[in-house]
Amino acid sequence: MSLSSTMREFQQRDRVFDFMVPKTSPMLDVGKGFLLYLEDISVSFDGFKAINGLNLYIKEGELRCIIGPNGAGKTTMMDIITGKTSPDHGSAWFGQRINLLEMSEPEIAQAGIGRKFQKPTVFEQQTVFSNLELAMAGDKSVLATLFAKLTPSQIDHIDHVLAQIGLSEQRWLAAGALSHGQKQWLEIGMLLMQSPKLLLVDEPVAGMTHQEMDRTGQLLTDLAGPHTVILVEHDMDFVRSLAQKVTVLHQGSVLAEGSMNDVQNDPKVVEVYLGE
Ligand SMILES: Nc1ncnc2c1ncn2[C@@H]1O[C@H](COP(=O)(O)OP(=O)(O)OP(=O)(O)O)[C@@H](O)[C@H]1O
Numbered sequence: 001m002s003l004s005s006t007m008r009e010f011q012q013r014d015r016v017f018d019f020m021v022p023k024t025s026p027m028l029d030v031g032k033g034f035l036l037y038l039e040d041i042s043v044s045f046d047g048f049k050a051i052n053g054l055n056l057y058i059k060e061g062e063l064r065c066i067i068g069p070n071g072a073g074k075t076t077m078m079d080i081i082t083g084k085t086s087p088d089h090g091s092a093w094f095g096q097r098i099n100l101l102e103m104s105e106p107e108i109a110q111a112g113i114g115r116k117f118q119k120p121t122v123f124e125q126q127t128v129f130s131n132l133e134l135a136m137a138g139d140k141s142v143l144a145t146l147f148a149k150l151t152p153s154q155i156d157h158i159d160h161v162l163a164q165i166g167l168s169e170q171r172w173l174a175a176g177a178l179s180h181g182q183k184q185w186l187e188i189g190m191l192l193m194q195s196p197k198l199l200l201v202d203e204p205v206a207g208m209t210h211q212e213m214d215r216t217g218q219l220l221t222d223l224a225g226p227h228t229v230i231l232v233e234h235d236m237d238f239v240r241s242l243a244q245k246v247t248v249l250h251q252g253s254v255l256a257e258g259s260m261n262d263v264q265n266d267p268k269v270v271e272v273y274l275g276e
Helices: 003-010 074-081 105-111 128-137 142-147 152-164 180-192 210-223 236-242 260-264 267-274
Strands: 034-045 048-059 063-067 089-094 113-116 198-202 228-232 246-250 253-258
Touching (some): 048 253, 063 210, 074 228, 105 113, 113 180, 128 180, 152 210, 180 198, 246 260, 253 260, 260 267
Parallel strands (some): 063 228, 113 198
Antiparallel strands (some): 246 253
C-alpha cells in the first residue's frame, strides 16, 4: 500500500485499526467511569511529608492538568502512579481491580501506564521512524529490532503515530536533527507505540515556541478520549489554553480543583501559588 493511500485510510474516521485502540489489560475495569483512584496517599522522605493525604480521581478519557508550586508533590505523585515510589499509606488503583501498589514499575507499564519525563530522551542517531520502531519493540535488543522485518500492521502503526505527532515528513530524518518541540512530540509518539491507556506527561512545553505549544495542546487534546492524559505543567497560559479540569497541589495534597477560571479565582490558590 502506498504512503498516500495509507494516509487516506487513516483519515477515514469510521475505520478503527487494532493498534488505534489503547492497550487494555484484561483486568482493567472502568465500569464506574474512573480510570485512576488515588486515595489518602501519604509518603515521607526523612520525616518530611512530600504527599499528605492525597485523593485524586481521574475519569477515563479525561485530560487532567496538575499544577502547583515547586515542591508541591507533583513528581512524587507521578512516581507513585508508576511504581517508582511506594507510599507509606493509602491506595492506588488502576480501574477498580488493578492495585498499583502491588506491582513493579515494568508491570505497571505493561498494564497500560506510560510516562513522559520533562527532557526528551530520543535516540539521536536513529531516524524518527526507527525511534518509533524501537519503542514498539519494548525490551527487545536494539540490533535485533533494527534487523527484524516489520509486519504491514506494524508499519501501519508507525505511520499512524507519525501522523498523530505531525512528523510524517520527518520520518527519515535523524532524531538529533529535530527541533526541541519535535523531539518532545517524537517522545510522545514513542509512548504511543505502546498504546498506553493512561499517559503521564511532565512539562512538555518548557522551551517550546508558541507555535509548537499550540500544536502540543492540539496533540494532547486529541489524545484524550481514546487515552487518558495527566499533564503536569507550570505554564499557566498553556494550561488555560487547554480549557480542561485543573487540580492544584500544595504541600502534598489537593488544594483546589475545577476549571482554570475556578481555581485562579480561589483565594487559597492565589495566596499560595498564582499570586506569587
Ligand atoms: N527522594 C527524595 N528524597 C527526599 N526528598 C524528596 C525526594 N523526592 C522529593 N522530595 C521532596 O518532596 C517534595 C515534593 O517534591 P516533588 O518533586 O514531588 O515536587 P514537585 O511538585 O514535582 O516540584 P517541581 O515543580 O519543582 O518539580 C520536595 O520538597 C522535595 O524536595
